[in-house]
Amino acid sequence: MEVFVVSLLNGLVYGMLLFMLASGLTLIFSMMGVLNFAHASAYMVGAYFAYTLSLYVGFWVALIVAPILCGLLGAAIEMWGLRRVHKNGHIAELLFTFGLALIIEKVVQMTWGLIAVPYRIPSGLDFPLFDLWGTQFPAYRAFMLLISALMFLSIWLGLTRTRIGLVIQAALTHPDMAGALGHNVPRVFTMVFAAGTALAGLAGVIGGNYRVTEPGMAFSMGPIVFVVVVFGGLGSLTGCFIASILMGLIQTFAVVLDYSLADLLEVFGFVVTKATPGSEFLMVTLPRIAALLPFILLVLILVLRPRGLLGTRDT
Amino acid sequence: MRFVRTILSAAAAGLVALAAGAMQPAMAQPTIKIAYTDPLSGPFAQVGDANLKQMQYIIDHINSKGGALGRKFELVPFDNKSQPSDALIALKTATDQNMPFIMQCSGSNIAAALIDGINKHNDRNPDNRIIYLNCGAVATELTNDQCSFWHFRFDLNVAQKAEVMVRALPKTTTKVYLINQDYLFGQSVQRDVGAFIKKLRPDIQIVGDELIPLGKIQDFSPYITKIKASGAQALLTGNWGPDMNLLIKAGIESGIDLNYYTFYAHLAGGPTAIGPGGENRVYAVMSFGENIAPEIGNKEAEDWTNGFRAKHNFDFSAAVFRTIFEHVQAAVNKAGVVDATKIAFAMEGQAMKDFLGYETLMRKDDHQIMTAYYVGVFKKGVKYDAEKTGLGWSTAATIKMDDVQQPTSCKMRRPRI
Numbered sequence: 001m002e003v004f005v006v007s008l009l010n011g012l013v014y015g016m017l018l019f020m021l022a023s024g025l026t027l028i029f030s031m032m033g034v035l036n037f038a039h040a041s042a043y044m045v046g047a048y049f050a051y052t053l054s055l056y057v058g059f060w061v062a063l064i065v066a067p068i069l070c071g072l073l074g075a076a077i078e079m080w081g082l083r084r085v086h087k088n089g090h091i092a093e094l095l096f097t098f099g100l101a102l103i104i105e106k107v108v109q110m111t112w113g114l115i116a117v118p119y120r121i122p123s124g125l126d127f128p129l130f131d132l133w134g135t136q137f138p139a140y141r142a143f144m145l146l147i148s149a150l151m152f153l154s155i156w157l158g159l160t161r162t163r164i165g166l167v168i169q170a171a172l173t174h175p176d177m178a179g180a181l182g183h184n185v186p187r188v189f190t191m192v193f194a195a196g197t198a199l200a201g202l203a204g205v206i207g208g209n210y211r212v213t214e215p216g217m218a219f220s221m222g223p224i225v226f227v228v229v230v231f232g233g234l235g236s237l238t239g240c241f242i243a244s245i246l247m248g249l250i251q252t253f254a255v256v257l258d259y260s261l262a263d264l265l266e267v268f269g270f271v272v273t274k275a276t277p278g279s280e281f282l283m284v285t286l287p288r289i290a291a292l293l294p295f296i297l298l299v300l301i302l303v304l305r306p307r308g309l310l311g312t313r314d315t
Numbered sequence: 316m317r318f319v320r321t322i323l324s325a326a327a328a329g330l331v332a333l334a335a336g337a338m339q340p341a342m343a344q345p346t347i348k349i350a351y352t353d354p355l356s357g358p359f360a361q362v363g364d365a366n367l368k369q370m371q372y373i374i375d376h377i378n379s380k381g382g383a384l385g386r387k388f389e390l391v392p393f394d395n396k397s398q399p400s401d402a403l404i405a406l407k408t409a410t411d412q413n414m415p416f417i418m419q420c421s422g423s424n425i426a427a428a429l430i431d432g433i434n435k436h437n438d439r440n441p442d443n444r445i446i447y448l449n450c451g452a453v454a455t456e457l458t459n460d461q462c463s464f465w466h467f468r469f470d471l472n473v474a475q476k477a478e479v480m481v482r483a484l485p486k487t488t489t490k491v492y493l494i495n496q497d498y499l500f501g502q503s504v505q506r507d508v509g510a511f512i513k514k515l516r517p518d519i520q521i522v523g524d525e526l527i528p529l530g531k532i533q534d535f536s537p538y539i540t541k542i543k544a545s546g547a548q549a550l551l552t553g554n555w556g557p558d559m560n561l562l563i564k565a566g567i568e569s570g571i572d573l574n575y576y577t578f579y580a581h582l583a584g585g586p587t588a589i590g591p592g593g594e595n596r597v598y599a600v601m602s603f604g605e606n607i608a609p610e611i612g613n614k615e616a617e618d619w620t621n622g623f624r625a626k627h628n629f630d631f632s633a634a635v636f637r638t639i640f641e642h643v644q645a646a647v648n649k650a651g652v653v654d655a656t657k658i659a660f661a662m663e664g665q666a667m668k669d670f671l672g673y674e675t676l677m678r679k680d681d682h683q684i685m686t687a688y689y690v691g692v693f694k695k696g697v698k699y700d701a702e703k704t705g706l707g708w709s710t711a712a713t714i715k716m717d718d719v720q721q722p723t724s725c726k727m728r729r730p731r732i
Binding site: 002003006007010011013014109113114115116117118120128134135136137138140211212214216220221224248251252253255256287288289290291292 | 360365526532541556564
């Protein structure tokens with residue numbers, strides 16, 4: 001019970017962090033039709049901006065300003081970079097974002113150095129919120145949950161209940177028609193790209209001190225976010241949300257369940273010993289492959305349901 | 316006209332000869348080149364970059380003490396991007412330029428590739444041989460079954476470090492949890508630490524023993540939940556990089572009563588990630604700490620390490636590399652000639668005091684250094700803090716050279732001179 005509740009909370013926190021990153025990416029993904037490789041870089045830049053800003057103006061200002069800076073950066077990238085590359089097709093866009101990710105990493109290394117920066121949780125939130133059978137639940141994690149829940153709510157309301165949201169949805173699915181009706185579709189694209197980048201930056205601001213702010217953080221976070229986006233389905237915010245929470249919970253619970261395929265077979269009466277063919281493989285416990293489970297799921301969903309969980313069109 | 320031209324060309328030839336003559340003294344004393352190959356770009360660039368700066372500081376010191384045979388040492392860096400194939404390209408370049416030494420610190424897989432390449436090269440080219448100075452590839456096999464005459468290891472191997480770690484566990488600790496990375500190095504830490512616990516501390520129970528995929532885990536909280544449930548008092552890990560930083564960070568944040576015994580918490584990025592919450596909880600098995608010199612009252616060593624701090628903006632955690640260059644310096648002087656074979660023979664079995672005053676020995680049987688080793692505890696109030704965190708490594712235990720002697724299975728094959 002103790003392990004279950006604590007793991008559930010941990011899974012939720014991690015899932016929500018994933019969602020913050022993935023929500024922006026899924027919007028951009030459905031708009032461009034191409035994965036933005038530089039998305040996790042915005043997460044990293046957000047964390048570094050927040051670190052530098054928090055040295056001068058404190059964490060709370062950084063929480064607002066750093067995502068805005070990231071958004072402006074995103075807008076600039078879209079207007080002066082992606083838009084030009086766009087006419088050369090998807091491959092060119094893909095390569096462009098890939099190159100951008102490498103450049104951003106190098107610039108971060110040159111600006112802030114190669115080793116981790118001491119970006120810490122603000123002292124106002126650095127206390128245990130409550131105690132669960134001796135394991136403290138830090139207040140900062142609750143704060144992360146709160147921020148991400150607020151974010152989910154506001155995006156969802158924004159996309160479905162406002163006029164801007166309607167225009168964005170229209171521009172995403174029928175850009176020509178939306179253009180013919182007098183909407184400035186390129187500006188909508190820039191806005192969506194900037195908003196997505198700002199969301200990634202926000203994830204960086206609150207994820208950077210929860211984890212470690214170092215130049216490798218984009219690289220380590222990138223793949224799992226792609227899994228979430230593809231798994232959740234193209235352009236579906238709800239799908240993305242479900243996929244994020246699912247990935248968070250799967251990875252968390254896989255770690256605490258010390259079972260292997262051999263244990264499963266034992267239930268059916270097969271006892272696996274060292275002599276059994278393939279016993280090495282059968283005896284690998286779940287925790288050892290916990291971090292790989294999302295990728296296994298990615299392969300499965302691409303084979304069985306290419307449009308993703310709640311996607312409306314094939315990837 | 317022709318006469319004038321002859322005179323002119325003769326004069327020109329004379330001038331060239333004169334210039335060549337003038338250059339002769341400078342040409343007669345070329346530097347002794349040491350190739351250094353490690354990741355200088357990519358995700359592990361910080362390691363190679365920091366090593367390079369520290370080595371340069373040490374070499375400048377060695378050169379100010381006269382170098383060897385009246386010649387100075389010169390470090391020539393090659394980026395290997397953490398790839399064995401790139402390290403072999405560096406080796407090729409080094410041997411093409413007749414460099415007598417190649418140095419490599421991170422990655423036992425790269426070390427194994429280098430040893431193999433050097434063995435072949437040295438067999439085929441008896442008059443252009445090269446010595447491998449290993450400054451940190453610690454897989455035990457490299458000085459056991461895979462030992463080579465041309466390979467000299469200047470850091471303790473995994474089995475030795477594991478012994479130091481187990482010896483440092485206090486008597487009150489009876490339940491430990493092992494987490495290691497699922498690849499060659501992590502698995503050997505797991506094996507060796509387990510073996511030494513069985514041998515030295517049969518009272519200790521291993522309540523959890525886990526391998527994690529290398530660099531894939533984003534959130535370590537579930538592991539902490541498991542450790543908590545197991546009732547472990549100490550976590551023993553050979554993890555490095557994000558796998559170690561995130562693990563310790565998650566543990567400290569959850570506030571569980573746990574001590575952390577690590578191999579790499581003191582290195583690049585570790586202290587920053589751990590932060591003040593890790594006070595008196597995090598231990599590191601380390602080859603050097605900047606507080607050792609003031610603790611043992613060695614003013615000269617302290618001043619020398621301070622010189623690095625004044626010049627560079629980061630910790631001098633690899634100051635003990637000085638032992639490598641002092642062994643090399645002594646061996647070259649003893650050999651009397653820059654010849655890899657003669658230097659290698661001079662270096663094996665060579666004993667000397669390191670700059671802190673502790674004995675070191677390059678063991679002849681397996682070319683494994685025997686040297687003092689330290690267990691540091693992360694705490695406030697030390698003279699030199701780590702990564703400007705305000706906390707630093709205070710020496711909790713000093714293990715002398717004789718206590719790290721372990722038997723070897725190496726059957727050294729020596730070349731005929």
